[in-house]
Amino acid sequence: MPRTLPPLSGGPHGPEALRPLLDTVLTALTDGAHHRKGPLPAGGPAPVAAALHAAATPVLPDTGTDPHTALATLVTALAAGAADPAHPHCAAHLHCPPLAVATAADLAASALNPSLDSWDQAPAATALEEHVTHTLAAEIYPEAVAAQALVTTGGTEANQLAVLLAREAAPDRPPLLLHGANAHHSLPRAAWLLGLPPAHRIPTPTGRLHPADLRAALETHRGRPLLVAATAGTTDAGLIDPLDELADLCEEFGARLHTDAAYGGPLLFSPTHRHHLTGLDRAHTVTLDLHKLGWQPVAAGLLATRDPHDLTPLTHQADYLNADDDTDAGLPDLLGRSLRTTRRPDILKVAVTLRTLGREGLAHLVDTVQDQARTLAALITARPHLDLWAPPTLSTVLFRPAHATDHDLARLRRTLLTEGTAVLGRARADGRLWLKATLLNPHTTPQDLTALLDLVEGHTPR
16 A cells, blocks of 8 residues: 655645644643743753653654654653743843744745745745845945845854955955954854964953054054954953944054944844944944844844945856856846855745834834843842942843852852753853853843842852
């Protein structure tokens, strides 16, 4: 008797095939969260791996099981062993809880499965990506009518593309990357990957790139092509470099400027906080990452460029995807939009979010987490046994138990992780180790923050 073929997610019957499976998935997500109980599974790596292996074995059985059983077993196990960014005590990283509407849109993208490497695989998605990226590029470069933005997998890919475009803008002599010690590691790594000279690292003792220190570096390397990387939202402390002053220096010395605004870029949506980004539009390229302060499921990165001619080096031709006669006939050429070939339509979830929330809704989310950071800072300041590093700029707060050693602090953090009660990050500033709370959950309350500090104090050696 012939085997029955499994249903597909697309076509006229796809949605009905998906409907009961989605119910199973949602039930499994609920069951897994109830089993986990907190922001992280308790016990540490070994029991988490053991439980997952038990649920996932056999990985490839001779005879399969029904899809509801497979989904229920594995999704429940994954949810039970997950770090849940929607829990108010999961606040270590730039790891946002995605909006429900964005996740629902992402499901549609997966079901339809467009591939943005040729128009005939993604007719509507091609048009949507062009329309939405143009709008976002105009937010960053309001005076540059031809500004463009490319969709990336995140800040790392966007930074790598920015360094690549800088290299191609000076083909006769490779540029030298100048970056602050506060810059994301993907920038000097991109210089290495692309065969550029080793990047010049400028000390940032205050956490920001100081204009005087940049000037000294520019003077030292005067006469050669230079790429300066500024940061709008550092990973460790959420600090923003003085963008306008750095842009002045780059213009004075003829250096190219890239600004990594992967974290802080969405302040543009907030009338209250966008002044922190004054000068952002003076960079040649800008990284934006909406799976941070944009509440998107991974991945949702962008690289914006003020001058569309900067993208010319990405032009690539493969006859089966963008034959010259097809392009001449008006079919969009997508290979110059990315270094990747197959690309999923990550722009759909972004477009749905923008349409759902609008400027006011996005501003409200940004302002909410900014206010949470200030609330947490005030709560820390009010506790004599806790030290605050500095008032927050973005939604990152650094603090530590007063009089604790770095060893004590590191052990405290790991204890909370092992218990599954809190997920806090770690950062080094002023030569010491600090706990890092990165607040990206707009539903977090002052009571949640108070309980988090209670956990820290309750685990601090006396």
